[in-house]
Amino acid sequence: MRRRWLAGVFDSADNGSTPDAKQKPMVDGAQAREGGTAGPGVPRPKFVLHEHRRPRHHFDLRLEEGGVLRSWALPRGLPTGPADNRLAVEVADHDMDHLTYTDADKSIADLGWWEEHDRNDRRLLFTLHGRGTPRRYALIRTADNWLLHQTKEQPAAG
Numbered sequence: 019m020r021r022r023w024l025a026g027v028f029d030s031a032d033n034g035s036t037p038d039a040k041q042k043p044m045v046d047g048a049q050a051r052e053g054g055t056a057g058p059g060v061p062r063p064k065f066v067l068h069e070h071r072r073p074r075h076h077f078d079l080r081l082e083e084g085g086v087l088r089s090w091a092l093p094r095g096l097p098t099g100p101a102d103n104r105l106a107v108e109v110a111d112h113d114m115d116h117l118t119y120t121d122a123d124k125s126i127a128d129l130g131w132w133e134e135h136d137r138n139d140r141r142l143l144f145t146l147h148g149r150g151t152p153r154r155y156a157l158i159r160t161a162d163n164w165l166l167h168q169t170k171e172q173p174a175a176g
Contacts, residue, residue: 133145
């Protein structure tokens, strides 16, 4: 099911997106559940950063929201600093079982949970809590695509 995001609200339109038949789940999906909970009984939303080697090398950022993985293709990966903005092309949402899928051309570069800080119809401010140091980003809507920006203010390491 394809969902378009506008001001934090989903508009549904069916596109029949499903994981590729060649993909297989990782042997142990426990890493996807390591985030724990955001509060008493509230699970933290998960994220995955997939690295694709074909057809061209790129990354896909997938954020759990509304029972699906919202997805953006990142041709050059995550930004490495505040001056290094990256194009983020919104792609079809993926089912939650795609969180731990890998295949010969796709691996998991990072996995964990994400935390939303602020949102409006043109921007989503969030922190990724993955395998390394937590990093705060902003997804900014442009006329045609999205821009992924690493913020100057970063969460305290700990």
